Amino acid sequence: MLIAWKELKKNKSKFFSLGTIVFLISLLTFIISGLANGLSQDNASLIKNLPNGEFYMTKDADQTYSLSKINHTIQEKLLKTEKDALALSIQMGFLNDVDGKQRSVSFVTASDSKFFPEVSAGEIILDSSMKEKEIQVGDRLTNNQYSGEFIVKGFVEQSKYSHAPVAFINIKDYEEIYKVAEMQLIYMPEKVVSQDETNGLQSFSNKEFLNTISSYKAEQLTLNMIVWFLVVISGMLFAIFFYMMNVQKIGLFGILKAIGIKTSSLFYMMWTQMSFITFVALVVSITISHLLNVFAPKGMPYYLSMETTVILSIMFLFIGFMGATLSGIQIKKVEPLQAIQRGEG
Amino acid sequence: MAILKLANIKKNFINGEVKEEILKGINLSLRKGEVTALRGASGSGKSTLLTIAAGLQPATSGKIIFEEQNIANMSSEQVRKIRASKFGFIFQFSHLIPFLTAEEQLMLMLEVSKSKLTKQQKKMEVNRLLNLVEMEHRKNAYPPSLSGGEKQRIAIARAIIHNPKVLFADEPTASLDSKRSRDIMKIIREITKTLNITTLLVTHDEDMLLFADQVIEMSDGQILQSKINN
Numbered sequence: 001m002l003i004a005w006k007e008l009k010k011n012k013s014k015f016f017s018l019g020t021i022v023f024l025i026s027l028l029t030f031i032i033s034g035l036a037n038g039l040s041q042d043n044a045s046l047i048k049n050l051p052n053g054e055f056y057m058t059k060d061a062d063q064t065y066s067l068s069k070i071n072h073t074i075q076e077k078l079l080k081t082e083k084d085a086l087a088l089s090i091q092m093g094f095l096n097d098v099d100g101k102q103r104s105v106s107f108v109t110a111s112d113s114k115f116f117p118e119v120s121a122g123e124i125i126l127d128s129s130m131k132e133k134e135i136q137v138g139d140r141l142t143n144n145q146y147s148g149e150f151i152v153k154g155f156v157e158q159s160k161y162s163h164a165p166v167a168f169i170n171i172k173d174y175e176e177i178y179k180v181a182e183m184q185l186i187y188m189p190e191k192v193v194s195q196d197e198t199n200g201l202q203s204f205s206n207k208e209f210l211n212t213i214s215s216y217k218a219e220q221l222t223l224n225m226i227v228w229f230l231v232v233i234s235g236m237l238f239a240i241f242f243y244m245m246n247v248q249k250i251g252l253f254g255i256l257k258a259i260g261i262k263t264s265s266l267f268y269m270m271w272t273q274m275s276f277i278t279f280v281a282l283v284v285s286i287t288i289s290h291l292l293n294v295f296a297p298k299g300m301p302y303y304l305s306m307e308t309t310v311i312l313s314i315m316f317l318f319i320g321f322m323g324a325t326l327s328g329i330q331i332k333k334v335e336p337l338q339a340i341q342r343g344e345g
Numbered sequence: 346m347a348i349l350k351l352a353n354i355k356k357n358f359i360n361g362e363v364k365e366e367i368l369k370g371i372n373l374s375l376r377k378g379e380v381t382a383l384r385g386a387s388g389s390g391k392s393t394l395l396t397i398a399a400g401l402q403p404a405t406s407g408k409i410i411f412e413e414q415n416i417a418n419m420s421s422e423q424v425r426k427i428r429a430s431k432f433g434f435i436f437q438f439s440h441l442i443p444f445l446t447a448e449e450q451l452m453l454m455l456e457v458s459k460s461k462l463t464k465q466q467k468k469m470e471v472n473r474l475l476n477l478v479e480m481e482h483r484k485n486a487y488p489p490s491l492s493g494g495e496k497q498r499i500a501i502a503r504a505i506i507h508n509p510k511v512l513f514a515d516e517p518t519a520s521l522d523s524k525r526s527r528d529i530m531k532i533i534r535e536i537t538k539t540l541n542i543t544t545l546l547v548t549h550d551e552d553m554l555l556f557a558d559q560v561i562e563m564s565d566g567q568i569l570q571s572k573i574n575n
Binding site: 260 | 401432434437487503
C-alpha cells in the first residue's frame with residue numbers, strides 16, 4: 001500500500017498549499033529566466049545564433065571590439081586558410097525610414113559566409129522586428145553618413161544586437177558610413193589556427209566574447225543571480241515546510257516505527273510526496289511559463305528554451321530532495337517510545 | 346511453555362548526576378495462551394518493563410529470551426524485524442494512522458510484516474479480523490470518525506492480523522469507560538486463547554485484572570508478588 005499517496009489524498013489542503021508555494025516560486029523562476037534569456041537574445045542573438053567557435057580581435061583593443069582593427073594581411077590569410085572563417089564589424093547607427101523617421105539599428109557587415117546573409121552594395125537586410133515598424137521589402141532607407149539609399153532586400157529572424165535590430169549591409173557601404181577600412185573581428189566556427197597565424201590577436205569563445213559587452217554581462221549577471229536566488233529560496237522553503245510537517249508527524253512516525261516500519265520506508269514516503277508535489281507544481285508552472293513564449297506582449301523580450309526549463313526543473317527536484325531530506329533527519333531520530341508516550345497524535 | 350523470558354532485567358536512567366534505578370533485576374516468564382497483567386503504582390516500572398520486553402527500548406542489563414534468542418544482544422534492525430513479524434502492539438491511545446481507513450490500517454500491518462498472502466487472501470484476512478472485533482461495518486471509516494472503543498477494536502485487529510507470537514498492550518483500556526474497557530479486555534482474552542498467543546499487558550484498572558491469567562504486582566522497580574487467577 002502506498003502510504004505516501006494515502007496521506008496525500010487525505011490531507012489534500014496541506015499538500016496543496018505546499019504545492020502552491022512551489023508552483024509560485026518555480027513559475028517566478030521560470031519567468032525571470034525567460035526574461036533573462038529574452039533580454040540576452042534581444043541583446044546578442046546575432047552572436048548567440050552562431051555556432052560555438054572563436055572570435056579574434058586585436059590585443060591592443062583591450063577587449064573592446066569597437067576599437068579593434070584587424071590587419072588586412074592577417075585577415076586575408078585567415079579567411080583563405082581557415083574553413084568557414086569570416087571577418088565582421090558591428091556598429092550602432094540609425095536608418096531613416098520612408099517617412100523620415102529615425103530607427104536605431106546595429107549595422108553589421110561581414111565577408112562572404114554561410115552564417116550571415118549576402119548583401120550587395122546599396123542593399124540592406126533587416127531583422128524581422130523592423131516589420132513591426134512598417135518597413136517592407138523594397139522600401140528605401142537612408143543614413144546621414146551614406147550618400148545613396150538602401151533598398152530593403154529582405155528580413156531575417158532573431159538577429160539583434162545591443163537591443164537593436166541588426167541591419168546587414170555590404171562592406172563597401174559600411175566603410176563609407178564609418179570611414180574605416182579594417183574589419184573589427186574574425187570569427188571561426190572551429191579553432192584550428194596556430195599561434196603564429198593569430199599573432200597580435202586575442203581569441204574569445206562565443207561566451208567570452210558576449211561577456212566583453214559590458215551591458216550584456218551586467219544584465220545577465222543580475223538576472224541570473226535572481227534566478228539562482230529563487231532556486232535556493234525554494235530549497236529552503238522545502239526544508240522548512242517538510243520540517244514543519246515532520247514535526248507534526250513525529251507521533252505518527254514513532255508509531256509506524258513501533259509496529260515495525262523501516263526508517264528508510266518513512267524517507268521513501270517523504271520523498272514520494274516531495275517528488276509528486278514538485279512534479280505537479282513544475283508541470284503547471286512550465287506550461288504557464290512556456291505559454292508566455294507565445295503570448296508575452298511584443299515589447300517584452302521573453303524566451304524560455306526547453307534546455308533552460310529542463311536544467312531548472314532538475315535543479316528544483318534536486319534542491320527539493322535535499323531540503324526534504326535535511327528536514328527528515330528528525331525522522332531518523334524519532335524513538336517509537338517517545339511517540340507512544342505522547343498520547344493520541 | 347515460556348515463549349518470552351526476562352532474566353535479571355535492569356534499567357537505569359541518568360538524570361543529571363543522579364542515577365535512577367527504574368528496574369532492579371526483574372525475572373519473568375510468559376507462557377503461550379496466557380494473559381499476564383503488570384500492575385502497580387505510577388513509577389513502579391511496569392510500562393518500562395513492557396517496552397523493554399517489546400524491544401522498544403534497551404535494558405541496561407539482563408536477557409530477553411524470545412524463541413531461544415536473546416533480543417537484548419540483537420541489532421536494532423533485527424529487533425525491528427521481530428517487532429514487525431512476531432510482536433503485536435496495543436497502545437493506551439489507539440495510535441491509528443489518521444489518513445488510513447480501518448481496512449487500510451490492517452492491510453498496512455500485513456505489508457509491514459511481509460505477509461506472503463495474496464492480495465485476495467489479505468482482503469479476506471482483513472475482513473475476518475474486522476469481523477472478529479465486530480468492526481466490519483466500519484471498515485471504510487477513518488480514525489477521526491470512530492469512537493474511542495471502536496478505535497481500540499481496530500487497534501486490536503491491527504495488532505493481531507499478522508499472527509504475532511506475543512501481544513503487548515500498554516494500558517489498552519485507560520482511555521475508555523468501564524463498559525468499553527470490559528469489552529476490549531474480553532476481546533484481548535479471547536484472542537489470546539483462540540490464537541494461542543502470549544499477552545503482556547499493563548493496567549491500572551483493578552477490574553481488568555480479572556481477565557488475566559497471571560497478575561504481577563510491581564513496586565519500585567521490583568516484582569512484589571505474582572498471582573495466578575483461577
